[in-house]
Amino acid sequence: MNPESFFSKDIKPALQNEPPGEWMPVIPQGCIRLSSGYPDPGLVPVEELKNSVVKLLKEEKDLPLHYIGSKKADGLKGTLQHLMKERRMEIGSDELLITSGACQAIDLIARVLIDDETVVAVESPTYMEALEIFQNYTNRFMTIEIDGNGLRTDLLEEELKERREHGEKLPKVVYTIPTFQNPTGTTMSAERREHLMKLADEYNFLVMEDDAYGEVYFNQDTRPLKSMKRGNDPRVLYIGSLSKVVAPGLRIGWVAADKEFIQTLSWFKKDLDHPFSQASVSQLLHDLEWKEHYSALRKVYREKCSLLLSQLEKHMPESVSWYVPQGGYFVWVQVPGTDTSKLLEKAAAEGVSYVPGKYFFLNQEEGLEYLRLSFSYEGESGIVDGVERLARVIRQQMK
Amino acid sequence: MNPESFFSKDIKPALQNEPPGEWMPVIPQGCIRLSSGYPDPGLVPVEELKNSVVKLLKEEKDLPLHYIGSKKADGLKGTLQHLMKERRMEIGSDELLITSGACQAIDLIARVLIDDETVVAVESPTYMEALEIFQNYTNRFMTIEIDGNGLRTDLLEEELKERREHGEKLPKVVYTIPTFQNPTGTTMSAERREHLMKLADEYNFLVMEDDAYGEVYFNQDTRPLKSMKRGNDPRVLYIGSLSKVVAPGLRIGWVAADKEFIQTLSWFKKDLDHPFSQASVSQLLHDLEWKEHYSALRKVYREKCSLLLSQLEKHMPESVSWYVPQGGYFVWVQVPGTDTSKLLEKAAAEGVSYVPGKYFFLNQEEGLEYLRLSFSYEGESGIVDGVERLARVIRQQMK
Known part of the structure; x- marks a missing residue:
């Protein structure tokens, strides 16, 4: 019995694509997760x-x-x-x-x-x-x-x-x-x-x-x-x-x-x-x-974003650039000349993860030089150390 | 702007059918719900x-x-x-x-x-x-x-x-x-x-x-x-x-x-x-x-089913028949010569609900004489009174 022979004709074109979830990085134990678009654990109302x-x-x-x-x-x-x-x-x-x-x-x-x-x-x-x-x-x-x-x-x-x-x-x-x-x-x-x-x-x-x-x-x-x-x-x-x-x-x-x-x-x-x-x-x-909860979390994310941005300023090579967000969870970083999906393994080995830019593009080639950082999940030290590690990997790569 | 003009061609044939949920009876407040395929409230582990x-x-x-x-x-x-x-x-x-x-x-x-x-x-x-x-x-x-x-x-x-x-x-x-x-x-x-x-x-x-x-x-x-x-x-x-x-x-x-x-x-x-x-x-x-929970609930449903069946025996006209289940939540009742979907309004007015048989058939005509009773949700008195009320409505209908 061949399962595929039973598939609907309507799903067959979709199955030609990459399977969903390919973007999700494999994160080693203890790695700083600048990849995760998760809320701050301290803000989850447990x-x-x-x-x-x-x-x-x-x-x-x-x-x-x-x-x-x-x-x-x-x-x-x-x-x-x-x-x-x-x-x-x-x-x-x-x-x-x-x-x-x-x-x-x-x-x-x-x-x-x-x-x-x-x-x-x-x-x-x-x-x-x-x-x-x-x-x-x-x-x-x-x-x-x-x-x-x-x-x-x-x-x-x-x-x-x-x-x-x-x-x-x-x-x-x-x-x-x-x-x-x-x-x-x-x-x-x-x-x-x-x-x-x-x-x-x-x-x-x-x-x-x-x-x-x-x-x-x-x-x-x-x-x-x-x-x-x-x-x-x-x-x-x-x-x-x-x-x-x-x-x-x-x-x-x-x-x-x-x-x-x-x-x-x-x-x-x-x-x-x-x-x-x-x-x-x-x-x-x-x-x-919820009004108080929402204003509290806005403050936390504002501060974490600001910390991440200041760390980027401090550690990243001149050629690396990013947008300054007014809200949300993410900072989008351009690393000219670097294939960020290839760099990820090295970054993970150094203990920091991100999501490679290519997954956000239909034509993945267009996203090779980009990566997405989340400031939402990690705490202060995670953000500080994470950016430092990432900058180190990028600098090595650029050598 | 006409929403329908934006619909996918793939869903248009489906939209020719009866909308989902038509089978769900309108149940007046206080009505005995022999329609509900819900678990017994006492068995829900709150x-x-x-x-x-x-x-x-x-x-x-x-x-x-x-x-x-x-x-x-x-x-x-x-x-x-x-x-x-x-x-x-x-x-x-x-x-x-x-x-x-x-x-x-x-x-x-x-x-x-x-x-x-x-x-x-x-x-x-x-x-x-x-x-x-x-x-x-x-x-x-x-x-x-x-x-x-x-x-x-x-x-x-x-x-x-x-x-x-x-x-x-x-x-x-x-x-x-x-x-x-x-x-x-x-x-x-x-x-x-x-x-x-x-x-x-x-x-x-x-x-x-x-x-x-x-x-x-x-x-x-x-x-x-x-x-x-x-x-x-x-x-x-x-x-x-x-x-x-x-x-x-x-x-x-x-x-x-x-x-x-x-x-x-x-x-x-x-x-x-x-x-x-x-x-x-x-x-x-x-x-x-869960083993104990499962055996406890089996006993409860066995007894409730048995009660419902004995009430059907006691109150229903000779011509009404049903299968005797060995498990599950339902008893399927045939009421010869009666359109159960039309009868439902009278039954609900008498304070008892069921699901008319026609909704369980692709060709609804085939199900007119049937109805589904659940013994799962109601307690003893609900089952006893519910069947009595239903039998009364059915007898009146058959006159």
């Missing part, structure tokens, strides 16, 4: 969650452990609507679907929108998991450069114009992480945001706004694309996540979109609801006083 | 889960709240392997994938195997959620009757022969719930199990064995199909679930299959792992002494 679960199960007993019936699980939606309202998004309860993290949100949207004829426009570089997901559905992409002010909407417009003139297929959807982008840490300027949404109307495409990092600002909130047209732009499918502000292991993300999209996403969401997880998080957000 | 979560977070702290890194979350796989071994299945760790309940397992398998040209063979009647899922991928089905000894493999063979003779497409996969079937409660006999697997070899199809109820036997364990060929028949994709023996709200299911299938299922599983839920359940199964 004690609070414990207390919330105890409270939840005392109050609701078996209810959050059935398929449906927990008021607290149901209440999470209202809390998420409230969180969005604080950021000027006005979302109705039939315009919101809770998912298992942002990844499931991206996958469900892809399932509903993308077939093998669909053109998807993505930032270059962009979130590697999103690339993996989209490539499960299509191999037709438009890649648009990112710079210090986010997506180059001028290049997007050029490409759209050209495609229209040549009668080529236009993209159905643009996937963007406009705020504190993964991996570059850059943020799309207000002008470009306006421009992007004008193009969306003109060329009739949708915008998937992945806002996983939006709440992790250092000084100032950035208005989400979703909030632009009277607080609820119908062209934007907004993706939220609690992974970076509460904890990824609880798997809470969501989509906010036109209710017809939401109905259709629900149609294909076949893991059902996750009442225990949703009710626990609902209770936690209630008990935690 | 206190134990609370203690396990407290213990887990004390021991592992933030680890089960990240993407990966929790030994306990990782340990769940070993526990599931062990549970399977007790039922004579020998499954390697690369042959097992944890999913969010059986539903996600079915959906992932469908995603990997089924395209719009695939013929899927299903029992008739069968689990309505599985029908909903399969119909998202194909509209080509073979339906094979169920009787008191499970799937009529003689009819399956006839149909296969006929298709082969006429050069018609053969099924790629047979979906079966061989043990304590949902909705009929019947169990496939040992002879038919042998016959089914012989046909699978002869006609080169796979078997999806949904064993969600296998552990809920009243007197005697039934050997899963998966266990037949030296404890691991490669033609069987086995689906397990903790929903019926621990709690559905924790969303723990799994697939055991050839490792090439498992790799490919993982490829398309895009909600990532659920470390908090998995680690909590892992800790719970460890603390709970």
Whole structure:
């Protein structure tokens, strides 16, 4: 019996790609993990969650452990609507679907929108998991450069114009992480945001706004694309996540979109609801006083980012450069003339890890000179020692 | 902007079907729920889960709240392997994938195997959620009757022969719930199990064995199909679930299959792992002494089933009939000459609910006279009063 002979014809093109997860570096024991986009362990509300679960199960007993019936699980939606309202998004309860993290949100949207004829426009570089997901559905992409002010909407417009003139297929959807982008840490300027949404109307495409990092600002909130047209732009499918502000292991993300999209996403969401997880998080957000939690974590990440940047300044060779982020988890570093995927083994041997840049590009060749550093997970000494070790490896390489 | 105009061509045929969840009855407050396939509230280990979560977070702290890194979350796989071994299945760790309940397992398998040209063979009647899922991928089905000894493999063979003779497409996969079937409660006999697997070899199809109820036997364990060929028949994709023996709200299911299938299922599983839920359940199964828990619950369900059956005997008109199950959650009732979907409103007004039979059939006309009762959720008085009320409504209808 040959398993492959039973595969659906629809998945066969996807299986030509690199398997998912190839980007994940093998990290030796004790290695400093500048690769991990994990929250700071000290900011994960372990004690609070414990207390919330105890409270939840005392109050609701078996209810959050059935398929449906927990008021607290149901209440999470209202809390998420409230969180969005604080950021000027006005979302109705039939315009919101809770998912298992942002990844499931991206996958469900892809399932509903993308077939093998669909053109998807993505930032270059962009979130590697999103690339993996989209490539499960299509191999037709438009890649648009990112710079210090986010997506180059001028290049997007050029490409759209050209495609229209040549009668080529236009993209159905643009996937963007406009705020504190993964991996570059850059943020799309207000002008470009306006421009992007004008193009969306003109060329009739949708915008998937992945806002996983939006709440992790250092000084100032950035208005989400979703909030632009009277607080609820119908062209934007907004993706939220609690992974970076509460904890990824609880798997809470969501989509906010036109209710017809939401109905259709629900149609294909076949893991059902996750009442225990949703009710626990609902209770936690209630008990935690999330506003204080969020401001505390903004301060921590601001300081850690600032430390990482100062260490880069101190240790890196002149030719190495990076963007200065205003929020998020990442610093994107260019190491001219160096293949960072080859360098990784040496770095790991020296006790520091990162994610090689190539995984964030559809055309991996374009990313060889880059690497992504996370300041989120490691503590002060990890950041200090990690950058020092990395700089040492880079200097040796450059010799 | 018209959302529908952005939908993938691949989902459009599915959207012609009835939306998922139509089967779920509207249940008035205070209604006796003989419709709910939920575990008995008294068997849901609320206190134990609370203690396990407290213990887990004390021991592992933030680890089960990240993407990966929790030994306990990782340990769940070993526990599931062990549970399977007790039922004579020998499954390697690369042959097992944890999913969010059986539903996600079915959906992932469908995603990997089924395209719009695939013929899927299903029992008739069968689990309505599985029908909903399969119909998202194909509209080509073979339906094979169920009787008191499970799937009529003689009819399956006839149909296969006929298709082969006429050069018609053969099924790629047979979906079966061989043990304590949902909705009929019947169990496939040992002879038919042998016959089914012989046909699978002869006609080169796979078997999806949904064993969600296998552990809920009243007197005697039934050997899963998966266990037949030296404890691991490669033609069987086995689906397990903790929903019926621990709690559905924790969303723990799994697939055991050839490792090439498992790799490919993982490829398309895009909600990532659920470390908090998995680690909590892992800790719970460890603390709970699951063997004792399982035998205690078998006794409870045996007694509740027996009570329901005696009430049916006592109150139902002569012409009403049902199968006597040896395990599981359900009793399948035939009410000749009555459209049970129309009767439901009256029953609900009298304070009792059930699931109308038609939702368990692809051709809903075939199920009009049937209804599914659950003895799992309600207590003694609910079962007694519920059947009495239902019998009253049925007698009035028959007048």
